[in-house]
Amino acid sequence: MARVRTSYRCGGCGAGTPRWAGRCHACGDWNTLVEDVGTRRENAGRPTPIAEVDAGRWRARPTGVGELDRVLAGGVVPGSVTLLGGEPGIGKSTLLLQALSSLAAGGARVLLVCGEESTPQVRLRAERLGALCDGLWLVADTELPSIVASVEELAPDHLAVDSIQALADPDVDSTPGSVAQVRACGHRLVRLAKERAMATVLVGHVTKDGSLAGPRVLEHEVDTVLSFEGERHHALRLLRALKHRFGATDGLGLFEMTDTGLAGVDDPSALFLVDRRAGVAGSIVAPVMDGSRPLVVELQALVAPLPEKTALNPRRSAQGVEPGRLALLLAVLDRRAGLRLANADVYASVVGGVRVTEPAADLALALALASAHTGVPLPQDLVACGEVGLAGELRQVNHAGRRLAEAARLGFRSGIVPASGPERIDGLGLLRVRTLHEAVTRLGLSPSSA
Numbered sequence: 001m002a003r004v005r006t007s008y009r010c011g012g013c014g015a016g017t018p019r020w021a022g023r024c025h026a027c028g029d030w031n032t033l034v035e036d037v038g039t040r041r042e043n044a045g046r047p048t049p050i051a052e053v054d055a056g057r058w059r060a061r062p063t064g065v066g067e068l069d070r071v072l073a074g075g076v077v078p079g080s081v082t083l084l085g086g087e088p089g090i091g092k093s094t095l096l097l098q099a100l101s102s103l104a105a106g107g108a109r110v111l112l113v114c115g116e117e118s119t120p121q122v123r124l125r126a127e128r129l130g131a132l133c134d135g136l137w138l139v140a141d142t143e144l145p146s147i148v149a150s151v152e153e154l155a156p157d158h159l160a161v162d163s164i165q166a167l168a169d170p171d172v173d174s175t176p177g178s179v180a181q182v183r184a185c186g187h188r189l190v191r192l193a194k195e196r197a198m199a200t201v202l203v204g205h206v207t208k209d210g211s212l213a214g215p216r217v218l219e220h221e222v223d224t225v226l227s228f229e230g231e232r233h234h235a236l237r238l239l240r241a242l243k244h245r246f247g248a249t250d251g252l253g254l255f256e257m258t259d260t261g262l263a264g265v266d267d268p269s270a271l272f273l274v275d276r277r278a279g280v281a282g283s284i285v286a287p288v289m290d291g292s293r294p295l296v297v298e299l300q301a302l303v304a305p306l307p308e309k310t311a312l313n314p315r316r317s318a319q320g321v322e323p324g325r326l327a328l329l330l331a332v333l334d335r336r337a338g339l340r341l342a343n344a345d346v347y348a349s350v351v352g353g354v355r356v357t358e359p360a361a362d363l364a365l366a367l368a369l370a371s372a373h374t375g376v377p378l379p380q381d382l383v384a385c386g387e388v389g390l391a392g393e394l395r396q397v398n399h400a401g402r403r404l405a406e407a408a409r410l411g412f413r414s415g416i417v418p419a420s421g422p423e424r425i426d427g428l429g430l431l432r433v434r435t436l437h438e439a440v441t442r443l444g445l446s447p448s449s450a
Contacts, residue, residue, distance in 0.1 A: 008033040009217075034180075057197060060246060064102030067255055067264040068095070071226065071239050073247025076103075076158070079197040080246065081190050083164075083219065085204045086228030091237055092203050094261055095228065096160055097122070097131050099201075103158055104135030111156040113147055114140045115166030129261040142176065144169040144185050148192060156198060161189065163203040164218075186218040219243065230257075234353030236271075237262065240291065250291035269296035269410055272352040278380045282372030285383045285412065286364035287403035288356050294399070294406040296383070297354055299361065301368035302347040314343060320350030321365060322357055329366045329388060336392030337366075337437045338447050339373055360397035362388035363416065366436055370445040378443065379414060383407040383428075386418040392436045394418035404428055416443070 009016045010033055015026035023030050060074035069075050076082065086092045097112070104110045114122055119138045126132050139150050144167055151159060161167065167185040168176040175181065186202065193200040202222070219225055223245040230237040239253035254265040265271055273285065273296065282301040287294060299321075306314055318326045326348050333339040348365060350356050363386035371378050385403055387395040396418045397403075404415055408427040416431045416439055424430070433439045440446050 058246075061199075063099045064106060065095070065099045065264070067239060067253030068099055071241050071251040071253040072224065073244065073251065076199040076201075077223070077246050078157075078199050079194050080224065081193050081200045081202065081222040082224040082226060083202050083204050083222045084226045084228060085206050087206055089232065090228055090230055091255070091257055091262055092228050093117075093162055094125070094129065094257075095237075095239075095255070096162060096201060096203060097126060098129055098261055100136055100158065100160055101126065101129070101131030101133050104133035107135065108157040109135055109137070109154065110158045110160070111137045111139065111151065111154055113150075113159070113161045114138060115142050115161060115163055117162075131261075142166050142168055144188060148188070151192060151196070151198070155196070158199045158201075159189075159193065160201040161203065163205060164189075165205050183217055186221060190221050231353040236265070236268075236353045238290075238354075248292070252291040252293040269294075269406060272297045272354065273410070276351075279377050281375045281377045282368050284364050284368045284371065284378050285407070286356070286361045287383055287385055287407045288358060288361055289399050289403060290354075294402050295354070296407050296410055296412075297356065298351040299356070299364050299368050300349050300351060301365070301372040303341060303369065303372040304345040304347075306343055306345060308343070315345040315347075317345075317347045319348070320353070320355050321348050321361070325357075325359070325362070326365070328390075329362060329369065332388055332390065332392055332436060333366055333369060333440075336435070337370070337440045339370055339440070339445075340447075341369065341373060344373070358397075359387040359395075360385055360403070362386065363394060363418075363436070363439065367416070367439065367443065367445065370440050370443075374445050374447075376443075376445055381411070381413040383412050383415045384417075384439075385415065386421065388436055394433060394435060394439070396420045401425065404430075 007016055007018050008020050010024040010026060015024060017025060020033055024032050057078050060072065060077050062069050062075040084092055100110045100112055119140050122138055137154060141147055164182055164186055165177040168181055169184045172180050172184045189200060224241060225243040227240045227242050228237060235257045237255040237257055241249045241251055243249065254268045255262040256265050276298055283298060285296055285298050287296050316326060330341050330346060334341060364384035366388055367378060367384050385397060385400060387397055389395055401422050404422065404425040407415065408425055412428065414429045414431065416433060419432045419434045421432065433442060
């Protein structure tokens with residue numbers, strides 16, 4: 001027997017509460033709680049021993065796009081729902097079309113719902129990408145009941161909706177893209193995917209701060225949340241899993257945007273270093289970790305001293321590194337290593353459009369700043385890895401062995417690391433130091449050497 005259950009849910013953040021209130025307890029917005037009536041079955045299902053649960057059909061199936069399968073821990077799972085988010089123009093639709101075409105070429109029946117483009121537009125893109133397949137079906141529609149009817153008629157193995165913000169449910173009195181519409185349409189599509197064991201991908205827009213637009217309850221309902229990132233002025237694109245119920249979230253997929261679509265990058269470290277110049281002060285290479293993947297990137301710094309009359313407000317510019325981390329390292333270099341950079345414009349950048357936010361790049365960035373300040377180039381085959389503390393001490397970082405092994409694979413022959421770091425790396429001579437001052441001195445970057 002079904003029992004009626006009445007509760008209230010915030011239209012902004014999706015948080016629920018058993019009683020109405022003027023203000024949402026989760027996000028703090030006023031007058032956003034709406035009545036949510038549902039039913040609760042007394043006997044929704046029978047308890048089953050975990051060993052007897054049949055999970056055979058819930059195995060990942062490769063999409064045929066290697067970097068996407070890397071992030072998804074093998075591929076898409078039947079009945080799963082994936083939310084793909086990214087900035088406009090970053091390549092979400094291109095990645096989606098390439099993956100769907102590959103699945104269709106493998107014998108699957110695929111339906112792509114075009115909510116923002118016409119079918120001829122998608123056809124032209126497919127021709128450019130070489131993604132024309134008989135098993136790929138298109139429908140240009142934004143009405144939720146019509147989309148459900150198309151799914152029931154075609155019975156696809158995979159469904160993709162581009163985008164969830166373009167859909168509308170006539171039963172919901174709100175405009176397309178609103179919180180109420182996105183929640184209602186997303187909930188119905190998730191339920192449809194589970195009922196039909198149909199792998200589903202929902203494309204979502206992002207807000208100005210980079211978070212997915214729409215109610216947070218949508219992120220809770222889906223199985224996987226993917227973030228597609230990159231700089232428009234660079235060809236590199238990065239795919240990360242922010243949530244994944246069928247695997248780890250530390251995978252990283254790298255693509256290069258070309259004239260014929262997205263191409264997987266097999267050796268990203270070599271791509272980042274291909275145009276590096278030798279013998280230039282302020283340049284150094286750092287082995288970093290992005291998820292579980294080691295990358296070797298170039299950090300560059302430029303220091304431009306200012307005349308005393310104009311040195312009251314020196315400029316600090318950080319591209320690809322955290323501005324707060326740059327300010328911290330400048331203070332440590334000043335107080336602990338004797339390098340006076342307070343009266344100079346300072347610019348720091350990570351080459352290739354990559355963002356480095358982990359403290360493991362502290363030592364490399366500090367040495368690049370010292371090199372730019374003194375004008376002394378660092379050895380071309382040197383890599384640096386370590387965290388810098390406020391006392392000027394160097395601290396070890398996680399996965400140091402994997403980082404340095406990647407650098408050795410690319411031909412680097414020396415590395416400067418904290419004294420507590422790894423003892424030995426094949427093919428890489430290690431210079432072990434305890435403080436930033438010691439590192440600067442031993443590399444000839446101290447003020448007396450300038």
